[in-house]
Amino acid sequence: MPEYMVIVVRSLFTFFFILLMARLMGKKQIAQLTFFDYITGITIGNMASAMAINASLQPIDAIIGVSIFVVLTILIARGAVGSMKFRKLVEGSPTILIRNGNILEKNLSKVNMSFDDLMMGLRNKNAFKLDDVETAVLETSGKITVMKKTENTPLTPKDIQLPVESEHTPSLVIVDGSVLTTRLRYLGYSEEWLHGEVMKQGASHFKDVYLAQIDSKGNVYVDLYDEGRKTEQVKQKPLLSAQLRKIQADMESFAIQTDNQAAKQMYYSQSRELQNLIDQINPYLKE
Template sequence: MPGWLGIVSRSVIFLLLLFITTKIIGKKQISELSFFEYVAGITIGSIAGEVVTGLESNMYHGALAIIVFGLVTFLANFFSLKSKTFRDIVEGRGTVLIKDGKILEENLKKEKYTIDELSALLREKDIFRFADVEFAVLEPRGNLSALLKKENRPLTPKDLQMKVANEKEPQTVIMDGKILDEPLRSAGKSRGWLHTELEKLEVTLDNVFLGQVDTYGELSIDIYDDKLKVPTPAQRPLLMATLKKTQADLELFALETECEISKEMYKKNAVRVQEAINKLTPYLNG
């Protein structure tokens, strides 16, 4: 067999073998690596490179070595799930670097991190003053988890005692100018509704690169021509404006009429519309 053909065949075999081994080990191997997985991954790649290029005379020995390393890594992950002690040994534990706005220098030295490196990790979290941090932990994967002091945290609707609507995953109903029926059904919509919405936006299906239906049943699209502007969905703001106008008109009618029966009716209905506005505000705002 020619040398180049041997390298090609070995490359294909070991690419498949490495792929299968990585699938067995799990997604963790290709996302965030522990020290053990990092060493195992480098070793597996080195063995494969040696065998593929022919530096290793026995191809089967190389394959066996990869299987062994893959099996050991798989078993390490398995026992990590079963035992916290084993997991702490293999994957490590988090180290507190900042507590109550104060940097713990001893822990910083222990992890061999400099102030500049710590500052860089904080800036990745959009934190520029260590004094603003209540608690910061260097995780076993090397990323920093930081909790700001309460006075420095962004306000949330809960802090303002505001009710907000629950949101669901947007459904992609158009891709590359083609309708995706399954996501459309999941959104509770039909093709007829979709074509009607496209007509409102004055675009044709062929011109739509991507179309999504959000929690509130509104269609957002991206068209191929980036220079053209597409109107944003306005059903919810328009409905809110209509309700507010209706409530204001009812109050005005109640003030202008001299008939006590009509006045009472207008006031009663104005209150009902206001109650509906209060309930629908989390869903119709924005």
């Protein structure tokens, strides 16, 4: 077999082997990696590259070496989870750099960090003034976390006892011109209502829409295809029809949500009356 084909085969094998090893090691955010994880990753990467292109290295030797590193890494990670002392031995412990607004010079020296390094870490956390910082900690990942003084912390609605409506994950309801009907119904909306919403934003049909997303408050974000964007006014008659159907859909949604039987019956009754009205005026609203 030609040498270049040998490298191709070894490279493909190495790629999928390292992919398998990575899956076994589990997920870990890059920002949370310790120095040990970093060095282990580099070592495994060097072994993998050697296995791919070093023809004098037997693949089985590289596989054994990588497997040992992966197994040891998994065992150490599991040991760190189960034992605080072992975790401290392997990963170290966080170091406080600023306490009660005062810089701890000895701790800076202990972790070989200069004042410039400290200031850069604080600026990364939007703390440009030392006077704003209550506590700063160097984590085992090498990142600096900052707690600002209470008077310098931005107010939240909870701080001023302002009631706010909870936000939930928004959902896509149109992808590439196709309505995700099942998801739309699960969210409690009808296609007629959605059609009215996309018309407000310049679309004539669902096929004009590349993506549409609904948030937890019922607001719709619509992104049209570039060639389908319109600058002219949306036609009012079809829009009125869509708005009426939206109101009807809202009534049916309210009926489903309420546990009050009288209110439920009222919503359904009004929905039927509105449907009769729509049927009567619909011929006049068509363009």
